[in-house]
Amino acid sequence: MLDPPRRVGRAALYDDYHFSQLRTITQLLNRGFNSAHIAEFFASMRQGADLADILGIQRALLGPRADGYPEGVSDQATPQDGGPASVGQHVIDIDPAGSEARKLIESGLAEMRNGRVVCLDPRIAEILGRTKDHLLYVRALLQICDSTRNAIDGLALAFLQALEQCVEAKLGDEHVLRGSEIDELERITQDYRDLWDRVVSDRLSESLRRQQSAAISRYTTGVLSEAGRQ
Numbered sequence: 001m002l003d004p005p006r007r008v009g010r011a012a013l014y015d016d017y018h019f020s021q022l023r024t025i026t027q028l029l030n031r032g033f034n035s036a037h038i039a040e041f042f043a044s045m046r047q048g049a050d051l052a053d054i055l056g057i058q059r060a061l062l063g064p065r066a067d068g069y070p071e072g073v074s075d076q077a078t079p080q081d082g083g084p085a086s087v088g089q090h091v092i093d094i095d096p097a098g099s100e101a102r103k104l105i106e107s108g109l110a111e112m113r114n115g116r117v118v119c120l121d122p123r124i125a126e127i128l129g130r131t132k133d134h135l136l137y138v139r140a141l142l143q144i145c146d147s148t149r150n151a152i153d154g155l156a157l158a159f160l161q162a163l164e165q166c167v168e169a170k171l172g173d174e175h176v177l178r179g180s181e182i183d184e185l186e187r188i189t190q191d192y193r194d195l196w197d198r199v200v201s202d203r204l205s206e207s208l209r210r211q212q213s214a215a216i217s218r219y220t221t222g223v224l225s226e227a228g229r230q
Contacts, residue, residue: 001025001039008153011160016193019186090125092117093134100138107145159196163189 002021005012021042028038092110094100094117101117104110109124110117119125124141128134166188171181 001035001042003042008156011157013156013160016186016190019189090119090122090128092119092128092138093132094138100135100142103142104138107142109141109145155200159192162196163192166192 002014002018005014005018007013025038028041029035033041092101092104094104096112096115096117101110101112104117105112109121110119112118119128128137131137167185170188
């Protein structure tokens with residue numbers, strides 16, 4: 001019933017949204033729903049059926065998604081039949097049959113809907129909305145994905161190792177979790193995630209600032225030298 005985890009090698013990575021789904025399953029079972037009903041509920045959420053009702057249930061039981069998708073992100077995308085935009089839609093103006101569209105969909109950043117490429121990340125959609133040359137930005141986005149994949153997977157594995165060491169230090173490496181300890185484990189996981197996000201984000205921003213300043217300095221020096229020779 002859970003959403004598939006993200007795979008990194010042989011490891012399966014679950015996040016706080018999966019914890020929310022587990023809590024929801026428990027709540028629905030306690031309310032008399034059977035596993036078939038719960039599976040249908042999650043399937044309906046994934047397929048977008050009866051969207052208004054599903055979103056209401058999701059807010060009540062799950063809370064907002066950890067990936068930051070708001071409800072009704074964009075009014076820029078409309079299906080070809082002229083109907084209202086779906087949640088999180090933002091049409092990307094590129095060839096749906098092109099290699100860029102295929103790679104974008106394979107990366108999980110877009111979907112094909114009604115013959116159009118639709119961005120799934122509202123933050124990326126906002127950036128794309130600043131330019132008329134979507135293809136240029138999409139190519140840059142794909143380059144970023146390709147060039148950072150290995151580094152990001154390495155960071156994720158390092159995070160898991162740090163988290164495992166923390167849990168083992170607190171509970172022991174062969175400890176069997178009791179029901180009352182699941183909430184504490186979730187809190188520890190979220191705290192570690194917040195610490196990791198903050199440190200990595202701050203250090204990446206600082207490194208980008210230094211590298212960008214150095215690149216601009218080299219470029220400016222080169223331009224001035226060329227002008228001096230002329």
